[in-house]
Amino acid sequence: MxxxxxxxxxxxxxxxxxxxxxxxxxxxxxxxxxxxxxxxxxxxxxxxxxxxxxxxxxxxxxxxxNTDALLLALADELIGRAQDGWRATGEWRADLRAMGLRIHGSYLSQPQAALLAAHRTTGRPHETRAVETILGILRDGGFPDPLAVRIYHAFVDQALAFAAQDAAAAALPPAAAEADTEVWREVYGRLPADSHPHVAATFPLLAADMRDSGYPFALELMLAAVAALHPDARG
Amino acid sequence: MxxxxxxxxxxxxxxxxxxxxxxxxxxxxxxxxxxxxxxxxxxxxxxxxxxxxxxxxxxxxxxxxNTDALLLALADELIGRAQDGWRATGEWRADLRAMGLRIHGSYLSQPQAALLAAHRTTGRPHETRAVETILGILRDGGFPDPLAVRIYHAFVDQALAFAAQDAAAAALPPAAAEADTEVWREVYGRLPADSHPHVAATFPLLAADMRDSGYPFALELMLAAVAALHPDARG
DNA sequence: GTTTACACGTCAATGGTGTTGACGTAAGGT
DNA sequence: ACCTTACGTCAACACCATTGACGTGTAAAC
Missing domain, CATH: 1.10.10.60 (Homeodomain-like)
Incomplete structure (x- = not known):
């Protein structure tokens, strides 16, 4: 056959x-x-x-x-959905933020497909459109080509990497997910202050913060750093 | 049983x-x-x-x-190896950078295992030690607790997410890896300038940059943004 | 309208997977 | 030297992706 x-x-x-x-x-x-x-x-x-x-x-x-081919088809569908209905504002920072959150969110809506596909290059139409869009935001935003390319790379990899990371967490079998939660409560909640003073001192903050994805904050940090690299930035 | x-x-x-x-x-x-x-x-x-x-x-x-418990043990071993022989310098930025690159490198040294384990919370000794160390770098470095915790979260997730992402690329079966490379050459290298002007204009830069991991630059961006949030930062 | 070719849905089988219950042996504390 | 039981082994279960052979019914050709 x-x-x-x-x-x-x-x-x-x-x-x-x-x-x-x-x-x-x-x-x-x-x-x-x-x-x-x-x-x-x-x-x-x-x-x-x-x-x-x-x-x-x-x-x-x-x-x-095979199942891999099916998954790539699912992946491209997700990339497509991330861009559905999006319109550029012309403001690079707002546009990058929106694209990052959309990609992340779209992958998270289908965690296990995201997991298997977030690190593949499909070359399918939805993917090439996304690459073009993001590069366009940076170049039209005033970044010179070599810098735009480096930023593009870091930006896309970070979005996909966090998407895969958070998708993995969302796709865990219920038993494993509960195990992870329990580790936080049972292990990190009980680390003694003399061996782990920093964890002990910040545990409530830590437990609260770790419940959500670290991506939105990481994205803001990246955008702030990128803004400082913009040709128009003072300094 | x-x-x-x-x-x-x-x-x-x-x-x-x-x-x-x-x-x-x-x-x-x-x-x-x-x-x-x-x-x-x-x-x-x-x-x-x-x-x-x-x-x-x-x-x-x-x-x-079960196999999940075994995976967690593997993950913890990798975290342990990342910390072997490391000593703090007392300079938060250099120390964070070193930890990030070490975690990333350790996982990459065993891509296949990293893939399976990078997104779990083990609660085992090597992991708790790493959490304590990184939190310590930030708190001793002068960041107030709520900020230190947010930065810790973004930093660790970024390191693990990129580690998993790059491990996945390194772990692709030769056939799939070549397929991805070929997609770059055959698809992105041939996108017409009228439909994909930005890709067409930057393709050589793009192809060169995408060969390496985006993590080092993404890490520098994060460190720069974090420095701007430090209480001592002017402005 | 009838014939014909073959696309494609189905069946059955192969060799893999994690996991469990029952069982007996030999190791170690006494 | 005895006795308990830890733990290695066996056999079985239910699932998985994938494939080769098969034949039916569709749609094109006449």
Whole structure:
């Protein structure tokens, strides 16, 4: 069985499955995202996706070469959703902030797809559009090319890295997630002041702060530092 | 079978396996890291680890409640290695920089293991020591507690997130890695200037910059922004 | 309208995974 | 030397992704 996948636009004969569903790339991607959204990270397996579609699991291999290809399709869909409806204001700092938060948020809405795809280069249309947009914000904002490129790199990597990091936390099986929470309460909450004075002194602050993502603050720090590098910055 | 795991210090009877190995937490963790380092993340399964140890796979469950517990042990080992031989200089900026680069480097030295562990809270000794150290750098450096805690959070998350991100890239199977590289050359290198003017204009700079990790620059940006927040900063 | 080719849904099988309960042996405290 | 029990082993379960063979029904060709 080689080359069983037929490209989407070459498809003609859409035979319904036994249960009456008519498959398509679009339907599969949407169903996969819905499955994940409704039943969590563990719900996405070839078997379960087949069941949700009303098809034999192996039918998916007519549409995606393997699960990795399916995940890249999900990833590009997420990048696309991050940009839906966004409009540039022309103010580079506000625009970068918005893009960062949108990418982060979009990936977080589908944690386990994000996890598997945040470190891949898909080269698909939604991705290239995002690259173009962000580079444009920086160049139109007045940063010279070499600096714009360095900032672009740090900015995008940071957004994706935090997205993956927070997605990983959100995608943890319930048992592991509870284990992490309990570690905070049971271990860090009880470290003695003589061996761990700094943790002991700040524990309430720490426990409160760690509940949320560190990204928004890290993003603000990056934007502040970048502003200081702007040609127009005084000093 | 409940409560089959006996804590390491309660162990007395070290019965050798059929193949003559004498198991211990230490031996299992080291073997697991070696396995992952040599044969990739996929090589880490209970069965394969058992085989590498010369023991029945289920023997591992006498030492770790489940694979998650084993992963946390691996993560803590990496954190420990990041701190080996480090000494504070008393200069918060230099110390933070060193810690960031050490954590990042330590995880990168075992990309496959880092991938599996970078987003967990272990609560184990090496981890609590690292938390204490970093908090200490900030508090002793003159940051008031609420600010120190926020900075700590952003700093640690950034280091771990980038570590995981870069580890993921380093751990890609050769085929996928080459696919990503080719996407850069074939897709981004050929985007037409009329649809993607910014990418087209900066492609050589972009391709060169993206080869390395974005972390060092992102770290410098964060440190610069943090310096501006220091109580002693003018303005 | 009938024929025909093949796209694609289905079946069955392979070899992997984590995890558990039962069991017996040998190690160590007494 | 005895006895308890820690712990290594075995067998089994339920799940996983993936593949080769198969045949049906669709849609194009005539």
């Amino acid at each position: 080689s080359a069983r996948v037929v490209p989407e636009d070459g498809r003609r004969r859409r035979r319904p499955t036994k249960q009456g569903a008519v498959l398509s790339e679009r339907l599969i991607v949407d169903t996969a995202l819905r499955l994940v959204g409704e039943h969590g990270a563990d719900a996405l397996s070839v078997r379960r996706l087949g069941a949700a579609l009303g098809a034999d699991p192996s039918a998916l291999y007519r549409y995606f070469r | 409940s409560a089959r795991v006996v804590p390491e210090d309660g162990r007395r009877r070290r019965r050798p396996t059929k193949q003559g190995a004498v198991l211990s937490e230490r031996l299992i963790v080291d073997t697991a890291l070696r396995l992952v380092g040599e044969h990739g993340a996929d090589a880490l399964s209970v069965r394969r680890l058992g085989a590498a140890l010369g023991a029945d796979p289920s023997a591992l469950y006498r030492y770790f409640r």
